[in-house]
Amino acid sequence: MSALTRRGFLEKLGAGSVAASLPLLLPSVHAATAPYNGPKLNVALCGLGNYARMLAEGLQASQYCRLAGVVTGHADKAAAWQQQYQLPPQNIYNYNNFDGIAHNPNIDVVYIVLPNFLHKPFTIRAAQAGKHVITEKPMATTAADCEAMIAACNKAGVQLAVGYRMHFEPTQQEIMRLGQQKAFGPVRYLEAGLGYKTYNLADANDMVDINDDTQWRLHKTKAGGGPLMDLGVYCVQAARYVLGEEPVAVTAQFGPVHHAQRFTQVEESITWQMQFPGGAAANCTSSYGFNIDKLYASADDGYFELSPALSHGPFTGKTSAGILNIPPINQQASQLDAMAQYIINKQPMPAHINGSEGLRDIRIIEAIYKAAQTGGVVKLV
Missing domain, CATH: 3.40.50.720 (NAD(P)-binding Rossmann-like Domain)
Incomplete structure (x- = not known):
């Protein structure tokens, strides 16, 4: 951990301050056994x-x-x-x-x-x-x-x-399984990073340039924050769904500003640490100043990693047991089909994709910003 050792983190956190966490369940994706011919x-x-x-x-x-x-x-x-x-x-x-x-x-x-x-x-x-x-x-x-x-x-x-x-993408579902079912033993340490200087949301001819000062992402009132809000949410999500736990405390540090005239309202880069009730630590980063797209998890008896990991893919990776080679899918169609079935069948959306999940992520992001601003440990309850 930068700026604070893991031992120091735990000492600051204090014994007895670990709140009970809500397990993040593996997503229940409705698998169609035959082509659907009902109303859309x-x-x-x-x-x-x-x-x-x-x-x-x-x-x-x-x-x-x-x-x-x-x-x-x-x-x-x-x-x-x-x-x-x-x-x-x-x-x-x-x-x-x-x-x-x-x-x-x-x-x-x-x-x-x-x-x-x-x-x-x-x-x-x-x-x-x-x-x-x-x-x-x-x-x-x-x-x-x-x-x-x-x-x-x-x-x-x-x-x-x-x-x-990501909850409906098969490579991400596999890393959820590896982490939550402790395929290589309990995960003890996790790294996640997502950052772009110029990033591609659709295709090679349709780039979003963060160097463009008219970008709404550079305005705090419109974006709510910088790369942590825009990209770091994927890192927060990955740590939570790999471990199946909720973080109990965070520390954070803003990164150096290389383009002061551009980043007057939001951060250029930020790194943060999350502590989980099972003892795992996650170190994450997001940036508009450099490119990164990776996920790495170290467990007692092995590891697993992806790179690209948190963008639109196709995702590639490996584990201590071999290569991860899962065919890509249309991620948007998979997500839409899964969500639609809940609505069509008049079933409530599960917690891992409904508004309560979005609220959890924003509460964690707010705590990360507070930790970066104060330099202290921010506990989550």
Whole structure:
């Protein structure tokens, strides 16, 4: 551990301060035994940026969902998407007339793919319109906003899910199994890192350049934070789902700033440590200043690792027993199909993908920021 030894961490944490953790269960993915021929969920994508195009491809491949509508503030995008996907004009909305979606029986789910600060208001508006909601991660910019989103969906009687696609990706499911079922014994140490200087959300011709000062990710009021909020959530998730435990305390350190004129509102890099009740320690990093995409776990009787690990893949890795070689899938289609089955079957979303999971991540992220600002140990209860 940087800045604080593991022994010092535990001494600061103190005996008897370890709170009971909530196990993170392996995801229960509904495996289709035959092609699905029933009614599909009609999904409207709210926000038509880079990742929305990947979701649109996933919807084309989905058995249980279809792209039925879009919500955008750009008339040119609305026209292009309407033509490309043959969407009926009554299913095209802008941010001003969005609430009229309440009167459209041909939209079942609103999938929010907007900048982070807009997740809360559009989740609440969609819920009040009687639509189920999937929102991209991070769920919101504050834990208080997450709580308001959960309350609004509960009040409206609609489901709220967070776009945790990794929970339905087979390589990630295998590392969940290796960690949670202690295939190589208990995991004692874990490293996770995700960072990009210029990162690719869709394809080689569609780059998001963090060096562009107009990027909303560089503005704290819009993003909620820097790479920790945007990319570090994947590291937090990986540590939690590999161990199947919730962290009980964190320490953190902001990294050096190499571009002071650009990073005036959010961090350029951050490293943090999480302590888990079973005794495992995780050391994680996220950055807009350097490239990293890895996961490594050391257990009593072996190890496992991935690189690429936390991006869009394809994921590659190995264990002390051999190579991990699991064929890639359409991650968005897999996520959408699994979530859709809960809605179609009128079953509640499981905790590992619903709003409570998003809230847990944001509470941990808030604790990490507090630890970096204060230089102390922040306990999680």
